[in-house]
Amino acid sequence: MLEIRNLHATINGKEILKGVDLTVRDGEVHAVMGTNGAGKSTLSNVIVGNPAYEVTEGEIIFNGKDLLALKPEERAHEGIFLSFQQPVEIPGVSMTNFMRAALNAKRKYLGEEPLSAGDFLKLMREKRKIVELDSKLTSRSVNEGFSGGEKKRNEIFQMAMLEPKLSILDETDSGLDVDALRIVAEGFNSLRTAETSAIVITHYQRLLDYLRPDIVHVLLDGRIVKTGGPDLATEIEQRGFDWIKEGL
Amino acid sequence: MEQQYIDIYRQERETICQHAPEVLNAVRDVAFDDFCRLGFPSQKVERYRYTHVAEAFAPNYGLNLQRLRFQVNPYDVFKCDVPNLSTSLYFVVNDQVLPASEQAPTLPEGVIVDSFCRVAADRPELISRYYGKLAQTGQDAINALNTMLCQDGLLVYVPKDTVVERPVQVVNVLRSTVDLMANRRVLVVLEEGASIRLLCCDHALDEVQFLSTQVTEVFVGERAHLELYELEETHTGNRRFANLYAELQSQASATLDSITLHNGQTRNRADVVLAGAGAEARLNGLVIADKQQRVDNNTLIDHRAERCQSQELYKYVLDGEARCAFAGKILVREGAQQTVSQETNANLLGSPDAHIFTQPMLEIYADDVKCNHGSTVGQLGDATLFYMRQRGIPLEEARMLLKFAFAADVLQTIHLDPLRDRLHYLVDKRFRGELTKCEGCKMCKA
Incomplete structure (x- = not known):
C-alpha cells in the first residue's frame, strides 16, 4: 500500500527526516515510536503533504502512485487520512458543512455523484455512534469549544465518514483520559478491514x-533505527529508548 | 473640480427649481454658497482621509435636470428580489421616485412612502420640518452638493404608535445610456412608538459610469423602532457617496446595516446621535471587495444622553487589489453616564495587494461608562487551510468556506429571515466569483 524510500525532509531549512524507509502492506497496523523531536510528526505531515515541510530527497509510492506529486486534497481523495495531534478549530464552519464539502469533493474526484442531503445526514448519524459523538457536537462549528477528548473523537468520526485506505494517527492518545482512550481505540478498531492500513x-x-500493531518501528534522529514485533513496544515502555541509542 | 458643479448651478438654477418642490428650493442657495465655500474635501480633512473625493467627481456626468422619464417600467422588468419576503416595493430610478405599483399592498393608515414632489403638493410641512435638519450643508460638501442639485426624494413617514408589519423595500436602480450623476434624498420619520423595517438596495443596470450622491436623514422618535438594511450590488463603474444621519430619542432603537456586495467606489458615512436617554443603536457592516474596488465606511456614534447603548460590527473580506477603509468614532459626551458601547472592525485579507485602513476611535467625557473598541487584520490561517485540505476540501473551496464563516456573523444581525437567507446565498455566490455575471440582468457585471 505505502512505500517510503530514503525520505529526507526539512522544515524552515532544518533537516528533520534523514532517510526514512518504510513499507506498509494492506491490512497492517504499524506503530512508530520515538523520542520528542525524532521526526515522528514530520513523517506524518510529509505523507499527507503539509506545505510547511519540504521533501529534499526520496519518494513515497501509494498504491502505485507518486504521492509527492499530489496536492494534499488529492492525497486525501486517494485514501490517506491524518488524525491530527492538535485538531484545528474552525469558527463559523459547521461540522455538517465541513463534512459535506469533504465527502462530496472526494466523490467528485472519484467520479461519483454528490450524496443527497438525506443520505448524508443518515451517514453522519450512523458514523457518529462509532465514537459516541454527541449530536450537539456535530451541529456546532468544527472543533470549536470541543474538549481535548471530544476533538480526538471527532477525528475518528471524520475518519469513519471518509473511509480512508491508510490512516495515520498522530499521538491520538495525548490528552485523553482512560475512558476516552478506550472509545477512540475501539472506534478505530471497528473500522479496520483487511484492506485498510494504519500508522x-x-x-x-x-x-x-x-490497537495491537503488527509491526513496531523506532524513529530516532530522523531515521528508523529499529523494527520489531509488538514486543518491541513493551520493551520500550519498560526500558526507554537509551538502550536502542547505545546499540547504534 | 468644483467649478463644473458651480457652473451647472449658475446656469441651470431655474431649470432645477422648476422641476422641484418649493421645500427643496428654499434651502438650495444656502447649500450652493456652502458648496462654493467648502469645495470638495481634501484628504487632510479628517473624515475624508481615505477617499479621493475630487477625483471621483471630476468626470463629466450627465444630469437629468429636466426630469425626463426612463421609459422602462421597473415594476415589470425587475426580478432580482428577495424570495419569500413579502414587501411593499418602491422604485427609485436614478433620482426619480416612481409612484407605487397599483398592486402594492396598502400601508397602515397615516403611513406615507412617497416622493417629496407628491407629498409637498398637500403636506409640505411634513418635509420642511425635517429636511436638512440633520444633514447640515455647512460642514460637508457632499451634503451641500446634494442639497443644491437634488430635485426629489423619498419620504418614509410613520405616525405615532403605528407599526408597519410588512417590510418596505426601496430599490434604487441606475439606468442610463450616457454617464450619469444622480442625487438622491431620503427622509425617514418615525414618530413616537412607531416601527418599520426598511430594505434599500442599489443596482446599476447599464454599463456606463454612474455617480450617485445620497443623503438620508433618519428621525427615530421616543420608543420608536427602526431597522434599515442597505445593500449595494452595483458594478465597477459605479461611484456612491452616501451620507446617513440618524437621531434617536429616548428608548428608541435602530439597527443600521450596510452591506457592500459588489461596487466600484463607495463612500458611506453614518452619523448617529443618541439624543434621548436609553436609546440603542446597532451599526453593522459587511464589505466584500476585490479587483480595484474601493469602500470607505466612516461612522460616528454620538452618545449625548445617559443609559444609551451602541454596538458596532464591521467586517471586510478583501482580495485582489481592493483598498478599503473603516474609521469609526464613538463619542461619549459629558453627562452620557452609564453608556455601554462596543465597536469592532475585523478584516480578512486574501491577497498581498489588498489594503485595509482601520481606525477605531473612542472619545469619552463621562466617567461611568463601559466602552471598548478594537480592530483586527488577518489572513486565512495556514494550519486551518491545511486541515481542511487534508480532509479533501480543495484549497479554493476551503478559502471560500472560511471567508463565508468570517462574514456570517454580520449576516446574523439581520432580523428579516428571508433577507438573511437571500444574503447568505448572494454572499456565497460572490465568494464563488459568480456574482459578476448575474443571470437575467446586467446589474452585477464587472
Missing part, C-alpha cells in the same frame, strides 16, 4: 495495547 504514532504503550 500509529505514539509515545506510549497504552494506546498500542488496544
Whole structure:
C-alpha cells in the first residue's frame, strides 16, 4: 500500500527526516515510536503533504502512485487520512458543512455523484455512534469549544465518514483520559478491514495495547533505527529508548 | 473640480427649481454658497482621509435636470428580489421616485412612502420640518452638493404608535445610456412608538459610469423602532457617496446595516446621535471587495444622553487589489453616564495587494461608562487551510468556506429571515466569483 524510500525532509531549512524507509502492506497496523523531536510528526505531515515541510530527497509510492506529486486534497481523495495531534478549530464552519464539502469533493474526484442531503445526514448519524459523538457536537462549528477528548473523537468520526485506505494517527492518545482512550481505540478498531492500513504514532504503550500493531518501528534522529514485533513496544515502555541509542 | 458643479448651478438654477418642490428650493442657495465655500474635501480633512473625493467627481456626468422619464417600467422588468419576503416595493430610478405599483399592498393608515414632489403638493410641512435638519450643508460638501442639485426624494413617514408589519423595500436602480450623476434624498420619520423595517438596495443596470450622491436623514422618535438594511450590488463603474444621519430619542432603537456586495467606489458615512436617554443603536457592516474596488465606511456614534447603548460590527473580506477603509468614532459626551458601547472592525485579507485602513476611535467625557473598541487584520490561517485540505476540501473551496464563516456573523444581525437567507446565498455566490455575471440582468457585471 505505502512505500517510503530514503525520505529526507526539512522544515524552515532544518533537516528533520534523514532517510526514512518504510513499507506498509494492506491490512497492517504499524506503530512508530520515538523520542520528542525524532521526526515522528514530520513523517506524518510529509505523507499527507503539509506545505510547511519540504521533501529534499526520496519518494513515497501509494498504491502505485507518486504521492509527492499530489496536492494534499488529492492525497486525501486517494485514501490517506491524518488524525491530527492538535485538531484545528474552525469558527463559523459547521461540522455538517465541513463534512459535506469533504465527502462530496472526494466523490467528485472519484467520479461519483454528490450524496443527497438525506443520505448524508443518515451517514453522519450512523458514523457518529462509532465514537459516541454527541449530536450537539456535530451541529456546532468544527472543533470549536470541543474538549481535548471530544476533538480526538471527532477525528475518528471524520475518519469513519471518509473511509480512508491508510490512516495515520498522530499521538491520538495525548490528552485523553482512560475512558476516552478506550472509545477512540475501539472506534478505530471497528473500522479496520483487511484492506485498510494504519500508522500509529505514539509515545506510549497504552494506546498500542488496544490497537495491537503488527509491526513496531523506532524513529530516532530522523531515521528508523529499529523494527520489531509488538514486543518491541513493551520493551520500550519498560526500558526507554537509551538502550536502542547505545546499540547504534 | 468644483467649478463644473458651480457652473451647472449658475446656469441651470431655474431649470432645477422648476422641476422641484418649493421645500427643496428654499434651502438650495444656502447649500450652493456652502458648496462654493467648502469645495470638495481634501484628504487632510479628517473624515475624508481615505477617499479621493475630487477625483471621483471630476468626470463629466450627465444630469437629468429636466426630469425626463426612463421609459422602462421597473415594476415589470425587475426580478432580482428577495424570495419569500413579502414587501411593499418602491422604485427609485436614478433620482426619480416612481409612484407605487397599483398592486402594492396598502400601508397602515397615516403611513406615507412617497416622493417629496407628491407629498409637498398637500403636506409640505411634513418635509420642511425635517429636511436638512440633520444633514447640515455647512460642514460637508457632499451634503451641500446634494442639497443644491437634488430635485426629489423619498419620504418614509410613520405616525405615532403605528407599526408597519410588512417590510418596505426601496430599490434604487441606475439606468442610463450616457454617464450619469444622480442625487438622491431620503427622509425617514418615525414618530413616537412607531416601527418599520426598511430594505434599500442599489443596482446599476447599464454599463456606463454612474455617480450617485445620497443623503438620508433618519428621525427615530421616543420608543420608536427602526431597522434599515442597505445593500449595494452595483458594478465597477459605479461611484456612491452616501451620507446617513440618524437621531434617536429616548428608548428608541435602530439597527443600521450596510452591506457592500459588489461596487466600484463607495463612500458611506453614518452619523448617529443618541439624543434621548436609553436609546440603542446597532451599526453593522459587511464589505466584500476585490479587483480595484474601493469602500470607505466612516461612522460616528454620538452618545449625548445617559443609559444609551451602541454596538458596532464591521467586517471586510478583501482580495485582489481592493483598498478599503473603516474609521469609526464613538463619542461619549459629558453627562452620557452609564453608556455601554462596543465597536469592532475585523478584516480578512486574501491577497498581498489588498489594503485595509482601520481606525477605531473612542472619545469619552463621562466617567461611568463601559466602552471598548478594537480592530483586527488577518489572513486565512495556514494550519486551518491545511486541515481542511487534508480532509479533501480543495484549497479554493476551503478559502471560500472560511471567508463565508468570517462574514456570517454580520449576516446574523439581520432580523428579516428571508433577507438573511437571500444574503447568505448572494454572499456565497460572490465568494464563488459568480456574482459578476448575474443571470437575467446586467446589474452585477464587472
